[in-house]
Amino acid sequence: MERWAVIGGGMLGMTLALRLVQAGRRVTLIESAAGPGGLAAAWRIGGVTWDKHYHVTLLSDSRLRSLLGELGLDDEIVWTQTRTGFYSGGQHHSMSSSLDFLLFPPLGLVDKFRLGLTIFAASRTRDWQRLENILVEDWLVSWSGRRTFEKMWKPLLISKLGDGYRRTSAAFIWATIQRLYAARRSGMKREMFGYVPGGYARILDCFTARLRSLGVDMQTGVKVLGLQGSGGRVRITTSTGGEEFDRAVSTVPGLGTPSNVTYQGIVCASLLLREPLTPYYVTNITDPGLPFTGVIDMSALVDRAHFGGNALVYLPKYVAPDDPLFGEPDTGIEASFLDGLAAMYPKFRREDVLAFRVSRVRHVFPVPVPGYSCLVQPFATATPGLFCVNSSHIVNGTLNVNETVTLAERALPGLLSVPTAAPLEATV
Ligand SMILES: Cc1cc2nc3c(=O)[nH]c(=O)nc-3n(C[C@H](O)[C@H](O)[C@H](O)COP(=O)(O)OP(=O)(O)OC[C@H]3O[C@@H](n4cnc5c(N)ncnc54)[C@H](O)[C@@H]3O)c2cc1C
Structure with missing residues (x-):
C-alpha cells in the first residue's frame, strides 16, 4: 500500500490525511506541536479550555460543515445572531442592522450611500481576477x-494588513465581502455565527479519534527538519529520526512559497474577564493609537458556562513576521493592551482580568498582492513525490477553515493522480 506522510497537523493536514486514508493510502501525520490543530488549536486560560485564536463557523461554510457532519458534530453547532460594533471617534457604535448603518454618525448620507454601493458591487462581482490587478486602495476610493476610504476602509485595512495594504489587490476586500454575504447569496436571509460546544478542542478530539480509527499514524511533538528526494520517494528527517515515504505533502505555511509572497503574522492576546466588555462579537477599530486592531468578545457568541461563567475576549494585532512585537515579553504586551482597553471601555477594571495569555504566529496568511494567483506555485514540487499545499494556495478567498478544507479537497485529485516512480510492490 502506498505510504504517505502529511507534514503539519493543522486543519489542512488533518483533512488531507483523512481524504488520503479514505482513498486507500497508508498515512503518517507529523506535527511539531504537542497536539494537533495549528492555528485552530485550543489552550488553557485561567482554568478554561478554548481556542487559542477566536473561531466561528458560518452557516454558509458548507465544506467545513460537511466535514463536521462526518465527525458527528454538525448537528451540535449552536447558531447565534451576533452584533458588530465600531469604535470610531472615541465612541462605540452598533453596525448590526440597516438602521444602524443609516444612523451611523461617523459618515454622512452621501458617504453611506457610496459605502453601501461599494459593498453591493463587491458582493455582485464574479470576475475576481480583474480585481486582482487593481490595488485595493484605488478600487475602494x-x-x-x-x-x-480614509475614515473607514483605511483603518480596517491597516488593522489586518498593516502597511502591506498599500500593495494589496482589490481581490482581498472582494473575498472578505463575499464571505460575509455568502449566506445571503445562497438564499438564507441573515448570516449566523456558530460554534461547536467545547470549541475546537472538541472538534480536534473527534477528528483525531476518527483519523486514529482509520489507521492514521499521528505523530505529535515531532518536527520535520529536512525533506529530500530519494529515487522517486521522499526521505523525511525529523527531530526524532528519519523515515522514507512513497509520497509526502507539506502543509506548513510559508514553505515552498515564492520569495515575493510575504506573510502576515499575528500577536493575539486572550483575556478571561469576570464580565463581558461589550454586546458585540467583533468591535472594529477605526481610531488610531490603540495597541490592538480589534476586540472580539467571545461571550457575545458562546454560552458563558463554557468559560466558567466568565467572559473570554481576544485582542488581535496583525503584524509583519519581522515586527518587534514578536520580541516583546508577555508582561509588556499585557500592560499596553490593558491600557488600550481602559481607554476604550471606561467601565473596564484591571481587577476583573482573571487571566491573560499571548499567542504569537509569524505566518498566518499571505498578503494578496496584485496578480497573486499567477505567483502561486503548483502543488507538485521539483522533488518527485513531494507536494506543498498550504494557505498560499487560497487564491480567491480569505483564510478560514472552510477555505482550508476546500483547499485540501481541491488538491487531493492532483496529488493522487501523479504516478509513483517505481512499482510500489518492489519498494514497500
Ligand atoms: C486570529 C485568527 C482567527 C481566525 N478566525 C477564524 C474563524 O473565525 N473562522 C475560521 O473558519 N477560521 C478562522 N481562522 C483561520 C483558521 O485558523 C485557518 O484557516 C486554519 O486553522 C489553517 O489551517 P492550516 O492547517 O492550513 O494551517 P496551520 O493551522 O498553521 O497548520 C500548520 C501546522 O504545521 C505545523 N508545523 C509547522 N512547521 C512544522 C514542522 N517543521 N514539522 C511539523 N509540523 C510543522 C504547525 O505546528 C501547525 O500545526 C483564524 C485564524 C487566526 C489566526
Whole structure:
C-alpha cells in the first residue's frame, strides 16, 4: 500500500490525511506541536479550555460543515445572531442592522450611500481576477470616495494588513465581502455565527479519534527538519529520526512559497474577564493609537458556562513576521493592551482580568498582492513525490477553515493522480 506522510497537523493536514486514508493510502501525520490543530488549536486560560485564536463557523461554510457532519458534530453547532460594533471617534457604535448603518454618525448620507454601493458591487462581482490587478486602495476610493476610504476602509485595512495594504489587490476586500454575504447569496436571509460546544478542542478530539480509527499514524511533538528526494520517494528527517515515504505533502505555511509572497503574522492576546466588555462579537477599530486592531468578545457568541461563567475576549494585532512585537515579553504586551482597553471601555477594571495569555504566529496568511494567483506555485514540487499545499494556495478567498478544507479537497485529485516512480510492490 502506498505510504504517505502529511507534514503539519493543522486543519489542512488533518483533512488531507483523512481524504488520503479514505482513498486507500497508508498515512503518517507529523506535527511539531504537542497536539494537533495549528492555528485552530485550543489552550488553557485561567482554568478554561478554548481556542487559542477566536473561531466561528458560518452557516454558509458548507465544506467545513460537511466535514463536521462526518465527525458527528454538525448537528451540535449552536447558531447565534451576533452584533458588530465600531469604535470610531472615541465612541462605540452598533453596525448590526440597516438602521444602524443609516444612523451611523461617523459618515454622512452621501458617504453611506457610496459605502453601501461599494459593498453591493463587491458582493455582485464574479470576475475576481480583474480585481486582482487593481490595488485595493484605488478600487475602494473609486467606489466609496477618498473621505470614506480614509475614515473607514483605511483603518480596517491597516488593522489586518498593516502597511502591506498599500500593495494589496482589490481581490482581498472582494473575498472578505463575499464571505460575509455568502449566506445571503445562497438564499438564507441573515448570516449566523456558530460554534461547536467545547470549541475546537472538541472538534480536534473527534477528528483525531476518527483519523486514529482509520489507521492514521499521528505523530505529535515531532518536527520535520529536512525533506529530500530519494529515487522517486521522499526521505523525511525529523527531530526524532528519519523515515522514507512513497509520497509526502507539506502543509506548513510559508514553505515552498515564492520569495515575493510575504506573510502576515499575528500577536493575539486572550483575556478571561469576570464580565463581558461589550454586546458585540467583533468591535472594529477605526481610531488610531490603540495597541490592538480589534476586540472580539467571545461571550457575545458562546454560552458563558463554557468559560466558567466568565467572559473570554481576544485582542488581535496583525503584524509583519519581522515586527518587534514578536520580541516583546508577555508582561509588556499585557500592560499596553490593558491600557488600550481602559481607554476604550471606561467601565473596564484591571481587577476583573482573571487571566491573560499571548499567542504569537509569524505566518498566518499571505498578503494578496496584485496578480497573486499567477505567483502561486503548483502543488507538485521539483522533488518527485513531494507536494506543498498550504494557505498560499487560497487564491480567491480569505483564510478560514472552510477555505482550508476546500483547499485540501481541491488538491487531493492532483496529488493522487501523479504516478509513483517505481512499482510500489518492489519498494514497500
Ligand atoms: C486570529 C485568527 C482567527 C481566525 N478566525 C477564524 C474563524 O473565525 N473562522 C475560521 O473558519 N477560521 C478562522 N481562522 C483561520 C483558521 O485558523 C485557518 O484557516 C486554519 O486553522 C489553517 O489551517 P492550516 O492547517 O492550513 O494551517 P496551520 O493551522 O498553521 O497548520 C500548520 C501546522 O504545521 C505545523 N508545523 C509547522 N512547521 C512544522 C514542522 N517543521 N514539522 C511539523 N509540523 C510543522 C504547525 O505546528 C501547525 O500545526 C483564524 C485564524 C487566526 C489566526
